Amino acid sequence: MMEKKETVIIGAGLVGSLLSIYLSRRGHKVQLFERRPDMRKESMSAGRSINLALSDRGIKALEEVGIMDDIKPIAIPMHGRYIHNADGSTAFQPYGAEGQYINSVSRGELNKKLMSLAEQNGVTISFNHKCEHIDFAAQKITFQDTATHQQKEITYQLAFGSDGAYSAARLTHQLQHDRFQYQQYYIDFGYKELTIPPGSNNSFLLEKNALHIWPRGNYMLIALPNIDGSFTCTLFFPFDGEPSFSTLNTKEKVQDFFAATFADAAAVMPTLTEDFFSNPTSSLVTIRCYPWVRDDHFALIGDAAHGVVPFFGQGMNCGFEDCRILNGLIDEHQNNWVNILAAYQQQRKPDADAIAEMALNNFIEMRDKVADPKFLLQKKIEAAFSKKYPGKWIPAYTQVTFSPQIRYSDALKNSIKQEAIMQKIMASENIEQTWQSTAIEQMILDLIAPQ
């Protein structure tokens, strides 16, 4: 029989809440501590939440713990990218094969569901508890009750830091760890949440089942559907330079810029200028660190271990996959938590590094390349070849998004090889005319062969 552990999870966000369900189901006594108030009772602080794209890795983790049916009602399928070009034309680019889609979910709604499911599974959640310090030798965590400013010490047998990219658990771990590898890397772009309200009778003012992108070279606007008919929009934009968050400093400039640059979106954003100045401008960080664990009693998980930028839609999916992989390792290594945690970080670290890198690369694809005819042709050639030879070619996006059996680290390696092949194909003379020829098909087959 497995030993039941007094388990503390720091951070009741998406990953912490899901992890608590996994561990509670195994019979551990789980206490969740969350810095913020209970979002199910308070009105949410708007403007800091990119809508999330729940895809196969995340779904697999929800299914494995038996709660996907609870989540489905708040998920809206998105079958592809709906591109809004600068010249006013639009185009639809499917994400994968027929029937493959990702899901728009509101971070807030999903988090509330997961918290309630956690409580239904016997987890206790203490809100307004800020992690101040962990004494790893004594296995004690000091929390401050942010309402009373009182400190409280909680003893644990097993503790997880799932408190996000700005993790307090990671900071106390780092400061007490010799030779801790750590990097925080910010891109020069920030993001701001905006909104397209529902039409009459909660109708959708843009195509519902798509992720909308307005690619503009150095920046972009995106929009994801919500169940009430609204769209949550996010502007990814430089902090400095022209144009940038520093130069769009009056309502008039914002209105003019949007009208000129994102005309069809601006037309359905009545609160644009109010939102622009009342919502915060947020940063985009990549976090890499190591080690993630201590002996048999502490681990970082989710963004706390590996913050990624949102451009591959994988941050939450990767964190959920952490939970699923950890759960599998608990089975594999039975009660031996030294081995469980060692295997967990050994397996997940290269995968987290890979998705972090791919997410950074994907920003360029989304804001720039999706509007480039040459890039679109390349994707068309890949898709056609993959359809004919599914065993020989899985497009990179499909590997990451729809293939949870492929590790992120393998997807990265494969995508580098594929990109090298496609560079050669795209350099062929008259590729625009010849791409459907057997000669091109044979050339791809030959280039794959050495693998």
Next chain:
Amino acid sequence: MMEKKETVIIGAGLVGSLLSIYLSRRGHKVQLFERRPDMRKESMSAGRSINLALSDRGIKALEEVGIMDDIKPIAIPMHGRYIHNADGSTAFQPYGAEGQYINSVSRGELNKKLMSLAEQNGVTISFNHKCEHIDFAAQKITFQDTATHQQKEITYQLAFGSDGAYSAARLTHQLQHDRFQYQQYYIDFGYKELTIPPGSNNSFLLEKNALHIWPRGNYMLIALPNIDGSFTCTLFFPFDGEPSFSTLNTKEKVQDFFAATFADAAAVMPTLTEDFFSNPTSSLVTIRCYPWVRDDHFALIGDAAHGVVPFFGQGMNCGFEDCRILNGLIDEHQNNWVNILAAYQQQRKPDADAIAEMALNNFIEMRDKVADPKFLLQKKIEAAFSKKYPGKWIPAYTQVTFSPQIRYSDALKNSIKQEAIMQKIMASENIEQTWQSTAIEQMILDLIAPQ
């Protein structure tokens, strides 16, 4: 007339002490705060100090503020590397041209001198003062007196964090800075200080005017001379694996390993096994961060801004150069500290990144390549060509060590180009026989030409 600033420098190490002299000479009122006790009064904690190699960049900074004559008496010229091969053979490799040398100095002795010179220049030094927090808005620093545990608030107009790679000033700056770029990267090797005592009448038991290296592929021992006839030795060694600090865990194993691996050194190290277990094993970290400054009132300098590994002998030299460059920028931008500090970080950041990279690369050169005949031939070809065409080729080591007029970032770029050329030269047939031929000389000239 320049405004005189109430200046606080956090950290009275080598860079902080030198900086205090520079600023005090300009008329600023400078207070230095140091976490440790006064090393001039206490016996030093041994075993954590790599001897330093003072070279032209550091010397230029000492000369410019007029104190090089005070330092000369404690510096021992080292004209080259004295290689102790595994087979017992030895070889001498000059560092540069005739008359070019670097200087062995004891970190402790140099630091004491600089502190005393600072005091002679009107600087006050408060010891046992630990920086706990900086309130950048109020321009107040909280120190803890480590003797009394009392807190003290010091107001500043201008503050510098020169408190080393593990800088407390940097940490408080980082935690209060949005979008702070930060990386700490540890290599898998540590170091341990050991000693070769003087012979009779303070004689030197190894060649005095050289930096001794016992390169052994994956690890190495080095020894630098001290003015009392002793040598400070440093073992750079893996933390884990075989052999490593974890496996050399008994006096017998240490004695046997040294006798077999570093025979001639072991023969003159009577306190080897005692030193090995009483001296700490220290880590080797590279620190990269940005920004280094705040507005017109705060800057990081030296290792606090850019920790580098010691394998190019440039950590202190780079920090001293920071002081000299900053001093030049104070002249250039007069009283405008916003511009002075902005120019300082803009100029020094790429140079600090470059020397950090070159220092990491040089570890491989020192522990491995210096014993490789092919590498030695390459250096010989470069040296001969450089001697004949000094305007066309300055060896990378010479650029970094003996050419303070060349920026580190340019030295790195040049060295990458040179290495690509030398790879082609070394791949020529029978290069061992033909290297002095005019054909090879012409080949180098042709390869340089496109520059």
